[in-house]
Amino acid sequence: MTEKTDSKAADAEKSGRVAGVIVTHGHLASELLAAAEMIVGNVSHIAAVSIGWHDDVEVAHNEVERAMTRVSEGNGVLLLTDMFGGTPTNIASMFLAEGQVEVVTGVNLPMVIKLASQTERESLAEVAKRVRNQGQEGIYLAGDLLSPQKKS
Amino acid sequence: MVERRVVITNRLGLHARAAAQLVRTATRFQSFVRVERIDGSANADAKSILSVLMLAAAHGVELRLTAEGDDEREAIEELSSLFAGGFGEREP
Numbered sequence: 001m002t003e004k005t006d007s008k009a010a011d012a013e014k015s016g017r018v019a020g021v022i023v024t025h026g027h028l029a030s031e032l033l034a035a036a037e038m039i040v041g042n043v044s045h046i047a048a049v050s051i052g053w054h055d056d057v058e059v060a061h062n063e064v065e066r067a068m069t070r071v072s073e074g075n076g077v078l079l080l081t082d083m084f085g086g087t088p089t090n091i092a093s094m095f096l097a098e099g100q101v102e103v104v105t106g107v108n109l110p111m112v113i114k115l116a117s118q119t120e121r122e123s124l125a126e127v128a129k130r131v132r133n134q135g136q137e138g139i140y141l142a143g144d145l146l147s148p149q150k151k152s
Numbered sequence: 153m154v155e156r157r158v159v160i161t162n163r164l165g166l167h168a169r170a171a172a173q174l175v176r177t178a179t180r181f182q183s184f185v186r187v188e189r190i191d192g193s194a195n196a197d198a199k200s201i202l203s204v205l206m207l208a209a210a211h212g213v214e215l216r217l218t219a220e221g222d223d224e225r226e227a228i229e230e231l232s233s234l235f236a237g238g239f240g241e242r243e244p
Contacts, residue, residue, distance in 0.1 A: 039168045040201060041176070110202055117201060134202060145208070 018127040019071040020046040020115045022107055023064055023092050024082040025053065036112040043116045047071045051088050060091050068095065076100050076124030078115060078131060080107040102128040110138035153220040154228045157190065162238035165210035168201075170239040175201045177230055183221025185231065190214040198231070 022029040029048035037043045047067040051060045068077045076099065079092040084105040095101045102124055104111070114134040118127065160166060166174070178185045178198035187204060188195030196203040198217070209215060215235075219227040 039172045041172075113202055119199070138202070 016075045016121055017045045017073050017118045018076050018078055018115070018122070018124050019068070019073050020078045020080055020112075021064060021067045021071060021092075022046065022048045022080045022112065023088040024048075024050060024107065025086060025088060026050060028082055028107075032107065032109060032112050035109055036116050040113055040116045043112075045071050045073055046112065046116060049088075051091070057087070057091060060087075061094065064091060064095065068101070075121070076102070076127075078124060078128050079103045080111060080115070080131070081105050082107055099124060104128055104132050104135070106135060108135050108138060111135040153218055154224045155216055155218040156228050156232045158215050158217055158232050158235035160209055160211055160213050160215065160235065162241040163211050164241065165213070166204065166207060168205065170234075170241070171201055171204040173239055174204060174231065174234060175199055177234060178227065181219070181221070181223045181227035181230075183219040183224045183227045185217065185219045185227055188216050188218075190216055 022032055024032075027050050029050050033043060033046055033048040036046070047070055049060070049064050049067050051063075064079070068079075071077065077095075079095065079101065081089040081092050081103060082105070083089060089103065089105050092103045096103060111131045111134055114131050115127065122130075162170060164170065174187075175198065185198035186195055187198050187207060189207060189209065194207050196207050198204060207215075217228055217231055219225075219231075221227070
């Protein structure tokens with residue numbers, strides 16, 4: 001019983017999260033979101049938009065816009081794109097608006113997980129920075145980790 | 153504060169699914185819960201999945217769980233039972 005109350009309280013806290021839309025070439029976006037959902041569960045504040053190689057920019061632009069409206073919880077939307085300089089980033093950048101829409105490029109799974117598991121209420125700018133940092137910190141040369149603490 | 157030593161018994165180690173289960177369980181408690189490698193080389197906030205994954209704790213690794221708060225005993229019991237049960241994974 002206490003468990004139920006706890007999860008309800010957790011749900012209430014979750015309203016007003018910074019929402020997200022992953023925008024990528026091909027189906028990267030939906031697969032990243034599916035993987036994050038498997039790991040953290042609740043990702044109702046994040047949507048995925050895949051842009052086909054031959055899609056019309058106008059159509060893609062509208063699709064991103066619709067996704068943003070769908071997931072927004074009133075605390076800003078972070079657009080996560082696959083590659084700086086690519087079409088998804090260029091389309092996402094059209095929405096840039098201080099305090100309301102931010103874009104972070106080079107999306108990877110740790111970044112999506114970070115956005116999915118917001119534990120406290122923070123501004124879009126703060127969350128965007130955290131997501132960016134998490135993405136950078138999640139990249140390792142596994143070989144470098146093993147060498148200093150070699151196992152027997 | 154209470155603490156308990158646990159060993160990772162499941163074959164895949166503290167991988168994403170197991171780590172998620174650990175975090176979900178830890179989050180149900182008010183106490184601060186930490187997980188650290190016995191050798192002190194890494195430690196994590198048990199309520200943050202990314203933090204737990206950074207432990208890169210494989211099969212056989214020994215960890216120390218610590219909990220501090222009103223429900224620290226219940227927290228440590230439930231969490232250590234996850235490790236003892238190999239996070240529900242069957243041995244092949």
